[in-house]
Amino acid sequence: MNRFFRLGGSLAAIALALTPCIAAGEPLAPLPALEPPKREQVELGRLLFFDPRLSGDAAISCATCHDPKKGWGDGKALSTGYPGSEYFRNSQTILNAAYYKRNYWDGRMDGRDLPTLVRDHLTEAHFMQVDGRLFAERLRQVPEYEELFRKAGGEPSFGRTLTAVAAFVRTITSRNAPLDRHLKGESGALSASAQEGMRLFQGKAGCIQCHDGALLSDQKFHALGVPDNPKVFEDPLRHITFRRFMKTLGVPNYDNYRQDPGLYGVTKEKGDWGKFRTPSLREVSLTAPYMHNGVFATIEDVVEFYNRGGGAHPGKSPLLRPLGLTDGEKRALVDFLKSLSGDPVVVEPPPLPEYKLRALGKN
Amino acid sequence: MQHAHGAIPILLLAGLLLAGGLAADSVTGQTQKFPALAPLPPVPVPRDNPMSEAKVELGKMLFFDPRLSGDASTSCASCHKPETGWGDGGDVSRGYPGTQHWRNSQTVLNAAYYAKLFWAGEVTSLESQADAAASGNVAGNGDGMMMEERLRQVPDYVRRFKAVFGTERPLIRDAWMAIAAFERTLVSKPENVPFDRFMKGDAKALTEEAKRGLGLFLGKAGCVQCHSGPLLSDESYHNLGVPKNPVFEEDPLRQITLRYQHVIRGVPEKVYRSADRDLGLYYTTKQEQDKGKFRTPSLRELTYTAPYMHNGVFFTLEEVIEFYDKAGGDEPNKSPLLKPLKLTAEEKKDLLAFLLSLSSDKPLIVPQPALPDYAVLK
Numbered sequence: 255m256n257r258f259f260r261l262g263g264s265l266a267a268i269a270l271a272l273t274p275c276i277a278a279g280e281p282l283a284p285l286p287a288l289e290p291p292k293r294e295q296v297e298l299g300r301l302l303f304f305d306p307r308l309s310g311d312a313a314i315s316c317a318t319c320h321d322p323k324k325g326w327g328d329g330k331a332l333s334t335g336y337p338g339s340e341y342f343r344n345s346q347t348i349l350n351a352a353y354y355k356r357n358y359w360d361g362r363m364d365g366r367d368l369p370t371l372v373r374d375h376l377t378e379a380h381f382m383q384v385d386g387r388l389f390a391e392r393l394r395q396v397p398e399y400e401e402l403f404r405k406a407g408g409e410p411s412f413g414r415t416l417t418a419v420a421a422f423v424r425t426i427t428s429r430n431a432p433l434d435r436h437l438k439g440e441s442g443a444l445s446a447s448a449q450e451g452m453r454l455f456q457g458k459a460g461c462i463q464c465h466d467g468a469l470l471s472d473q474k475f476h477a478l479g480v481p482d483n484p485k486v487f488e489d490p491l492r493h494i495t496f497r498r499f500m501k502t503l504g505v506p507n508y509d510n511y512r513q514d515p516g517l518y519g520v521t522k523e524k525g526d527w528g529k530f531r532t533p534s535l536r537e538v539s540l541t542a543p544y545m546h547n548g549v550f551a552t553i554e555d556v557v558e559f560y561n562r563g564g565g566a567h568p569g570k571s572p573l574l575r576p577l578g579l580t581d582g583e584k585r586a587l588v589d590f591l592k593s594l595s596g597d598p599v600v601v602e603p604p605p606l607p608e609y610k611l612r613a614l615g616k617n
Numbered sequence: 618m619q620h621a622h623g624a625i626p627i628l629l630l631a632g633l634l635l636a637g638g639l640a641a642d643s644v645t646g647q648t649q650k651f652p653a654l655a656p657l658p659p660v661p662v663p664r665d666n667p668m669s670e671a672k673v674e675l676g677k678m679l680f681f682d683p684r685l686s687g688d689a690s691t692s693c694a695s696c697h698k699p700e701t702g703w704g705d706g707g708d709v710s711r712g713y714p715g716t717q718h719w720r721n722s723q724t725v726l727n728a729a730y731y732a733k734l735f736w737a738g739e740v741t742s743l744e745s746q747a748d749a750a751a752s753g754n755v756a757g758n759g760d761g762m763m764m765e766e767r768l769r770q771v772p773d774y775v776r777r778f779k780a781v782f783g784t785e786r787p788l789i790r791d792a793w794m795a796i797a798a799f800e801r802t803l804v805s806k807p808e809n810v811p812f813d814r815f816m817k818g819d820a821k822a823l824t825e826e827a828k829r830g831l832g833l834f835l836g837k838a839g840c841v842q843c844h845s846g847p848l849l850s851d852e853s854y855h856n857l858g859v860p861k862n863p864v865f866e867e868d869p870l871r872q873i874t875l876r877y878q879h880v881i882r883g884v885p886e887k888v889y890r891s892a893d894r895d896l897g898l899y900y901t902t903k904q905e906q907d908k909g910k911f912r913t914p915s916l917r918e919l920t921y922t923a924p925y926m927h928n929g930v931f932f933t934l935e936e937v938i939e940f941y942d943k944a945g946g947d948e949p950n951k952s953p954l955l956k957p958l959k960l961t962a963e964e965k966k967d968l969l970a971f972l973l974s975l976s977s978d979k980p981l982i983v984p985q986p987a988l989p990d991y992a993v994l995k
Contacts, residue, residue, distance in 0.1 A: 310758045311688045312715025338689030339763070379760035383687050388716070388754050391877045395869045490770045490991035498766040509769075509786070609869035615893030617876055 279466030282456075284434040285536075286468060288352055291421035294406040299422025301402065302415055304603045307392045309382035313337050316375065316382075316419065319345040322601045325540030326426060331548025332485055332492065336383045340491035342499070342514065344548035347541045349599060350534050352424040355473045359546040361531040362503075362520045368420035369413075376416075380495050386412030394617075398607035428536050428596035436593075444593050451590025454583055459560065461587075463573045464532045470594065475517045475529035478574060479565025483547035487512050514547065528567055539592045553591050557584050645816075646835050652846035654835075656807035656816055657917075660729045666744065666794045668801060675777045676799030678986050679792050684767045685751050687758035690714055693750065693796065696722040699982045702921030703803065708929025709864055709871065716755040717870040719878055719895060721929035724922045726981065727915055729801040730848045736927040737898045738854065738912045743797035748790075754881075755874050765789035773989030805917050809977040823974055830971025833964055838941065840968075842954050843913045849975065854898045854910035857955060858946025861894055862928040895927060909950055920976035934972055938965050 302308060306315040314337065319328045328334065328345040335341035343359050351357065354365035363371050375381045376389070393399045393410035403410045406418055433452075435443035444452065455461045464472045486492050500508035503519045517526035530546045544550040550559060559565070561584065564574035579587065647653050662668055679685060683692040691713055696705045703725040705711055710722035720736050728734060734746040751757035751764065768774045768787035778787035781795065807813035812831075814822035823831070834840045843851045865871050879889045882900035898910040911927045925931045931940065940946070942965065945955040960968065 307715070310715065310754065311690070311713060313688070336688060338684070338687065379687070379763045383758065383760065385754040385758075385877075385881075387880045388873075388877050391873045391880065394876070395873050488993055490993060493994060494763070494766045494770050494991075497769070498760070498763045501762055501766070609873075611866070611869055612872055614866060614872070615891050617879070617890050617892065 279462050279464075279472060280468075282433065282437065282452075282462070282466070282470065283468040284431075284437060285350065285353060285427060285429075288424055288427065291424050292406070294402070295418045295421035296425055298399075298402040298406045299418035299420070300601065301399075301604055301606065302419050303422050305606050308376055308384060308389050308415070309336070310384040310388075311337060312392075314382060316372075317603065319381075320348045322599070322603075325349070325537060325542075326599070327541050329542070331483060331543045331551075335380045335495060338491075339380060339495045340489055341380060342486045342492045342496040343546050344543065346533065347537060348423055348426050349537045349541075350427050350469065352427065353469045353534070354471070354531075356531055359530045359533075360516050360520050361475060368423055369416035372416045372419045372423070380499055386415070389415065392609075395609045395612065396607050397610050426599055426601075428599065431536065431596035432593035433590075434596065445589060447586045448589040448593045450583075451586035451588070451593075454579070454587050455590055458583070459577050459579060459587055460573065461535075461560070465535050470535040471532045473532065475526065475531050476571040476573070477516070477528040477530075477567050477569045478545075478559075479528070479567030479570045480530075480545045480547065480559075481549050481565055482513055483549045486514065486547065516546065525569060527569055529569070535591060535594050537595050539595045553588050554584070557587055557591075646832050648835075651841045652851075654812075654816070654841070654845065654849065655847045656810070656813035657727065657730060657805060657847045660801045660804050662801060663742065663744075666797060668798050669781065671777065672781045672795050672798040673802055674986075675774075675781055676795035676797070677983065678774075678777075678988060679796050680799055681985050682988050685757065685759055685764050685792065686713065687760065687763075688714060689767075691757055693725075693747070694985070696750075696756070697725045700980075702726065702918060702923075702980065704922055706923075708862060708924045708932070712755040712870075712874060713758045716874055717868060718755055719865075719871060719874045720927055721924065723914065724918060725800050725803050726918045726922070727804050727848065729797075729804060730915070731850075731912075732852055733912065736895075736911045736914075737901060738852075739901060743800050744790075744793045747793040747796045747800075751793075755877065761789045764792070767991075768792060770991045770994065771989050772992050803981060803983075805977055805981075809979070810917070811974040811978070812971075815974070824970055826967050826970035827974045828971075829964075830967040830969065830974075833960070833968050834971055837964070838958050838960060838968055839954065839956070840916075840941075844916050849916040850913045852912060854907065854912055855952045855954070856897070856909040856911075856948055856950040857926075857940075858909070858948035858951045859911075859926045859928065859940075860930050860946055862930045865894070865928075897927070906950060909948055916972060916975050918976045918981075920973055921980045934969055935965070938968055 303316045306312050308315060319333050320326045321328055326347040326349050331344060333341040333343065333345035346359065352368060357363040357365045357371050363374060376384050377386060390410055390412050393403070393415070399410055403414055407414060432443045432448070464474070464476060466472055486496060497508055500511065500519060505515065505519050505522060513528070515527050517529040518524070538553065542551060544556050550556045560574070561577045561579045563576040564570055645654065680693045683689050683695070685692060696710050697703045698705060705722040708721060710718035710720060712718040723736065729743060732741065734740050734743065740746045740749055751759045752761060765788065768778070768789070774787055778784055778791055782788070782791045784791065807817060811822045811827070843853065843855060845851050865875060875895070876889070878900070879892050879896070884892065884896065884900065884903065894909070896908050898907040919925070919934065923932055925934070925937050931937045941955070942958045942960050944957045945951055
């Protein structure tokens, strides 16, 4: 970082403090196209995404918690996780997941490596708890999979499975949202109210401070003081999963936690307690409930929360302050947020090919 | 060393029987060539896991608790049910949900006496066996840390672990210790076993048939070559040419698990590609001559532990006797100890009567204990 840039940054910060009309961050824009994955990989990945044989007890698939009919999340405040357990965070949509630099609410995974993100979901005890060598043998027991894998590069294997599912996930992106059409100059793409909401979004409401750019996420971590979801610690199964997960991260004294530490769990830096990665707002009308713990059921609840200046948290982001929005302004903001959903990404669960007998000794 | 050890109990036994006015040889016909058949000694207890009533009680609860598996569906007792001789009663065991196992579930009864456990002797203690079974992907598929946190969410367990192990919070390794302690109570008591009563001087404890069977066991049938000592096992590994169990040609889930086994045990690619059966001791040693070798199981309590063999291919003892009478199966690696026995129909019946005398008069049943619940932790 050169000196000039730093100076520019401080000037911008001063300007930000002085002006009530906020215009920080990257401009809103349509999502850039991703390099398309190979068709054979996508075709295979689509089946695997829906196949419960990719979990330890063959009971759940990726689609169990990322259901196309539920905005590619699971529609619950807190996700379920592996049978016999309950999870302690909200299942995020996988729509546009391929655009993140960091993945998961606490950003513990590098977004540039989707196959590893898939691997984490498959093998971790709180998600699908499967041994990759076991599901590779399961897939080898299905002639249709053998054929699809062959077209995608070779025999069914752990690694090829991850690549294929990741390829499929890269195709789950939003296109052609009213906002995008508006930005391309299509008049009437946004209602007057939504256009008013867009101005508020970039101005008085300050949303764009964090929800900026094509993804409507700064991809950074902030503490908002989101109210705790009491179910995390009142449900023994969630508390168990929470503790076990914190132990895997190596945080101290996790037995005593009664709050989700968010990014702190990853970095172990005090200042990161309660910070979570800004999620994209694209497709937000499909992905209720909201926040890392699903504590808000509706978009209106979320707008009210920000209007109050967020919650109570010692490390709360200084970007949050009471907004003083009128009822009409809140409605306009909600209308704008609802304009962020693009053409529906519909994928019907495919029929899954069955196990067939093999000749013994021809492995 | 092994032989010297075997000789001592025989001499002791002879002395005991002589004191009772009987000549050892005339009663049992045992020679000093093999470790003597005898009642089981007191159960061996490892120094780092002493027995206590509270530990055994805790171990019993854990043995029956399905939370010691991945999806909280499968307890030790799922495959080691008291009412089916502490095995699962099937030829090849059931597996974790979504899988089927690839070997017969062995009885837990008297497992405490083995120096090595599992059909190919993969582990060396009940403690490590419990861990391996609860964590194995086709058995319990449990994650150690997850199971440990589950135990910590149960106040009754927290109290019991503290009382037994002195820890503030349960440790998963102590769960395996407690389960092992419980299993050390699942042993044949000599006073309940006709053969043991006979060996202790009750000449009427065995029928005439069974006595003739004992003679065959030690002599013409040659069983004692491998089934010797108080446990009736030499704890060594032999290839008998046990026939393949057709379930491996009929059930895709069994085929998956069989191949998975080749993979996780790290056999060379070439062996994986052509393997069509359980490779037994080979998985451990990767020595060609160990393919198809399995550890001699005890014959105690076999009245209650059908089906038989590592793949459960024989449902009755009569089938097992027929198998040995024909000198076992046909495999290149087959043990040279197996030869055609030419037993008469009468002799087979006698041998069967003796084998049945190795079981307790009644099956050892332990009722399932009540399991404590999870609670909210303040």
